[in-house]
Amino acid sequence: MDLTRFQAMSQAVIDGDREAAAALAREALSRGFDAQAAVENGFIPGLQKVGSLWESGEYFLPELLAAAEAMKAAMAVLRPALEAGREAALSLGKVVLGTIEGDIHDIGKNLVGALLSANGFEVVDLGADVKIDRFISAAEETGASIIGLSALLTTTMLGQKRLVEELHSRGIRGKFKVLVGGAPVTQKWADDIGADGYGENALAAVRAAKALTGRE
Ligand code: B12
Numbered sequence: 001m002d003l004t005r006f007q008a009m010s011q012a013v014i015d016g017d018r019e020a021a022a023a024l025a026r027e028a029l030s031r032g033f034d035a036q037a038a039v040e041n042g043f044i045p046g047l048q049k050v051g052s053l054w055e056s057g058e059y060f061l062p063e064l065l066a067a068a069e070a071m072k073a074a075m076a077v078l079r080p081a082l083e084a085g086r087e088a089a090l091s092l093g094k095v096v097l098g099t100i101e102g103d104i105h106d107i108g109k110n111l112v113g114a115l116l117s118a119n120g121f122e123v124v125d126l127g128a129d130v131k132i133d134r135f136i137s138a139a140e141e142t143g144a145s146i147i148g149l150s151a152l153l154t155t156t157m158l159g160q161k162r163l164v165e166e167l168h169s170r171g172i173r174g175k176f177k178v179l180v181g182g183a184p185v186t187q188k189w190a191d192d193i194g195a196d197g198y199g200e201n202a203l204a205a206v207r208a209a210k211a212l213t214g215r216e
Contacts, residue, residue, distance in 0.1 A: 005033075009042025009074070014049050016066025018073040025077035035081035039111065040201075043074050047107070071107055075114075082114040091122055093213050094144035095179075096135060098126035100159035105152035108182065108202070112148065115202040116209060121146075132163045139176050146209055151182040160185070161193040177212040181205055 012020035028038045050067040053059040099109050106128040113123045124142050139147050151157045160180045167173040177196040190198035197212050199205030
């Protein structure tokens with residue numbers, strides 16, 4: 001895909017233009033372009049730019065929301081293609097995935113879910129704004145081996161720490177691998193709170209999940 005298409009994707013998100021974003025995603029698929037490249041080199045850079053425009057005070061909440069909607073419109077088109085590599089017979093295990101309580105950011109989490117699924121994991125997506133207790137009960141009920149926690153706010157990052165502590169206090173820490181991620185999350189944070197894995201982006205999340213299940 002040429003640079004101008006990536007730039008157009010990025011611009012559609014910056015403009016909060018849902019129609020343009022969806023149309024560009026459809027065009028990419030119809031031309032046989034790689035859906036993941038469209039997300040990573042086209043749409044995500046747009047959202048990153050929106051983040052800086054917000055930080056510098058040029059964008060306000062309505063623009064942020066419009067950008068997120070445009071990103072979601074593109075993802076809705078691309079998601080089936082992102083998940084297409086999936087082999088029905090293959091299961092590398094179950095991952096309970098969600099965004100921590102108090103946090104409604106779910107774009108990155110959805111992307112992680114789509115790629116995990118494409119790579120053979122069964123994903124139990126609990127959505128966003130999920131209570132710690134709900135993560136644990138869903139993991140117990142579904143027999144998941146991994147709990148994946150997304151946090152985009154510095155405040156909700158603390159929920160990742162609380163979940164690890166809660167597993168310890170219930171005496172079930174050894175039952176699940178805890179995988180953490182989200183824009184403010186780092187490997188150091190993951191180490192500090194005693195998580196088992198960290199992924200900087202969706203591909204790294206897949207690599208980490210495979211490593212945790214001994215598949216790589
Ligand atoms: C879009 C957006 C929104 C949208 C979210 C829409 C949605 N449905 O998700 C809306 C407009 C609703 C929103 C609201 C708010 N937002 Co906002 N938002 C963003 C923005 C611009 C982009 C986030 C995003 O989707 N990025 C693209 C995705 C693909 O990247 P990602 O989420 O980082 O995910 C990747 C990795 O982190 C990783 N990953 C993610 N999850 C997981 C999980 C696991 C297990 C693993 C392994 C990996 C992993 O893989 C992903 C794929 O590569 C960021 C800016 C930024 N720099 O992140 C601010 C940002 C996160 N928001 C911010 C703020 C402050 C808010 C609000 C509080 C604003 C307000 N005053 O109301 C509210 C919060 C409401 C709430 N309670 O949650 C701040 C957070 C600051 C902080 N340090 O806490 C940021 C950083 C903006 C800023 N620079 O100030 N926001």
